[in-house]
Amino acid sequence: MFSGAQISLYPMTDDFVRVILGAIGALEPYRPHFRIExxxxxxxIVGPPEQLFPAMRDLFVSAAGGGIHCVLAATASRGCPGEPDDPICTPIAGSRHDRPLAERIAAALEKVQSAPKTGQNVAAQFSLYPLGSGHHMDEIYGCIDFLKQSGVFDRSKNFCTKLRGDAGQVFATLSEAFLRFGAPEGHVALDVKVSANSPTKA
Structure with missing residues (x-):
């Protein structure tokens, strides 16, 4: 399955070049399994869907770790019919994202609870788009149910959901939303903004 993300990083500092280039270095451990341009x-970043959000987490935590206000904007996609299949995008063997919603929610919650903490608090808002599915609203409502139990749910907003907490749990929640909701072989897109060290906390 083709999967990847377009990521833009915005450090709010005059020293943004050093911060961006340093953060891109955090992607080095993923290069053997990813195409990075x-x-x-x-x-x-194009690669295994299970590794997209861990890679984004490491990139963002590296950029925000110095305490500057930093924002990441990303669009992630899996199963896009307009892109070629590529061996690096094949899901991990044995992964099952086609189970009933209740089972998927329970599995997603377990993953979030076991996610490693980074020590970096973040806020995020995102929208999930399960495309081409006749029951897409069931998938969206199932995802919302998961989010409200995730431990990082902040509130619902117009057109998106807001999360807040440690970057480890927030990015794990985003990953599980991306992986477990929507048709397992269908096209799913996710639009996300993540912020750290903002001067406004509301």
Whole structure:
């Protein structure tokens, strides 16, 4: 299954070049399993769907770790019919994202609870788009049920859901929303913004 994300990083500092280039270095451990391309707008990462959000977490925590206000904007996609299949995108063997909603919610909650903490608090808002599914609202409502139990749910907003907590749990929650909701072989897109060290906490 083709999966990947376009990521843009916005450090609010005059020293943004050093912060961005240093953060991109956090992607080095993923390079053996990913295709990574950076230009003047964004960084593309293409690879196993289970590793997309851990890679984004490491990138963002590296950028935000110095205490500056930093924002990450990303669009993630899996199963896009307009892209070629690629061996690096094949899901981990034995992964089952086609189970009933209740089972998927329970499995997602277990993953979030076991996610390692980073020590970096973040806020995030995202929208999930399960495309081409006749029961897409069931999937969205199931995802919302999961989010409200995740431990990082902040509130519902117009057109999106807000999360807040340690980056480890927040990015794990985003990953589980991306992986477990929507048709297992269907096209799913997720739009996300993540912020750390904001001068406004509301």
């Amino acid at each position: 950076t230009d003047d707008i964004s960084t593309l």
